Amino acid sequence: MDVTSVDEVLLCADPRRWRPGDSWLAGGTVTFSYGTDITRGAPTRLLDITGAGWPPLVWHHEDDGTVSLEIAATCRIAELRALAVEAEPGGMPRSSLPGLDLIAPACDAFVASWKIWNVSTVGGNVATALPAGPMISLLSGWDAVALVRRRDGSLRRTPVAELILGPARTRLGDGELIRGFHVPAASLRERPAFRRISLTERGRSAALLIGRRISDTALRLTVTASTVHPVVLDVMSEPHARGGTRTVRADGSAWRVAIDRAVSRTGGWYDDIHGSPAWRRAMTHRLGDEILAELLPGIATGVDAARGRTTGDLRMERSTR
Numbered sequence: 001m002d003v004t005s006v007d008e009v010l011l012c013a014d015p016r017r018w019r020p021g022d023s024w025l026a027g028g029t030v031t032f033s034y035g036t037d038i039t040r041g042a043p044t045r046l047l048d049i050t051g052a053g054w055p056p057l058v059w060h061h062e063d064d065g066t067v068s069l070e071i072a073a074t075c076r077i078a079e080l081r082a083l084a085v086e087a088e089p090g091g092m093p094r095s096s097l098p099g100l101d102l103i104a105p106a107c108d109a110f111v112a113s114w115k116i117w118n119v120s121t122v123g124g125n126v127a128t129a130l131p132a133g134p135m136i137s138l139l140s141g142w143d144a145v146a147l148v149r150r151r152d153g154s155l156r157r158t159p160v161a162e163l164i165l166g167p168a169r170t171r172l173g174d175g176e177l178i179r180g181f182h183v184p185a186a187s188l189r190e191r192p193a194f195r196r197i198s199l200t201e202r203g204r205s206a207a208l209l210i211g212r213r214i215s216d217t218a219l220r221l222t223v224t225a226s227t228v229h230p231v232v233l234d235v236m237s238e239p240h241a242r243g244g245t246r247t248v249r250a251d252g253s254a255w256r257v258a259i260d261r262a263v264s265r266t267g268g269w270y271d272d273i274h275g276s277p278a279w280r281r282a283m284t285h286r287l288g289d290e291i292l293a294e295l296l297p298g299i300a301t302g303v304d305a306a307r308g309r310t311t312g313d314l315r316m317e318r319s320t321r
């Protein structure tokens, strides 16, 4: 579709050249399918960042022998998907990075063909801020931090889970450009769990939950798609005050009460054609129970019915047992 408001398209990834009426252009799969920029209105110029030459995936070797990952905003979904099957990502045995097991189901959660996968970008998915944005789910589930270039050229860092405010709304200021995302080493080493459900098979995500076992007695649970923005809870055998993240007892009814409270503070469960709020709530409870049972066996209480159960149409294949 033509974007009829546009007078000029230029190759530019420099926020210092931003003018009112500009929009960043990455893969264009949102901008050209809606015929406008759904996050800030009809643009008069498009600044195409795809020629910036940023390497899509960069491994950082940490002092303790672990690796963390930097994903460029311009990394295509197909490039990220390919990482899931690399034999030695970052020079490490694949089995030492079970967090990468989340990539395949997250990419598969895109209701899109390979044509879309080959042009749409990780940064474009985050900046669009749709509740069913699978890259938002993945990056939030990994505790990834967005690296954002301000208009004066300086860099700020914001957790992806906090960057998203609601459908098509982010904390990105006018002219701010996502340069990339940093995925901490710990998130790649920790055992993950993945659940998602849609009203139709391979339809748009109605609830997508990612868990990570962050210690022997605790997991971090990230709820997306059924909520207007990511909601992150720490579920543990002995809850306590812990930074900005809410901590919850590892018990089925306790975590369900906690997610209901958290969601009511954000204006309620997401409501659109892909699922009613009541159904999304019921599915979120069900999928979350399954993740508690899977990642904290013998510790989580009140989730017996969920043991060994996998609801939803996408499965995560484990690289380690």
Ligand SMILES: Cc1cc2nc3c(=O)[nH]c(=O)nc-3n(C[C@H](O)[C@H](O)[C@H](O)COP(=O)(O)OP(=O)(O)OC[C@H]3O[C@@H](n4cnc5c(N)ncnc54)[C@H](O)[C@@H]3O)c2cc1C
Pocket (backbone or CB within 6 Å): 023, 024, 025, 026, 027, 028, 029, 030, 031, 032, 033, 037, 038, 039, 040, 049, 073, 074, 109, 110, 111, 112, 113, 116, 119, 120, 121, 122, 123, 124, 125, 126, 127, 128, 130, 132, 133, 134, 172, 176, 177, 178, 179, 204, 205
């Ligand atoms: C058939 C089809 C199915 C789809 N399925 C899904 C789905 O299931 N879930 C979903 O979430 N989306 C879906 N989409 C929408 C879209 O493909 C994705 O959100 C995609 O990842 C957007 O990336 P892009 O690079 O094409 O973004 P663009 O269209 O280039 O840009 C989208 C928005 O992001 C801004 N932007 C892009 N890059 C940056 C950056 N680095 N910094 C700041 N702002 C930036 C742009 O200015 C614009 O506002 C689908 C689209 C199609 C056509």
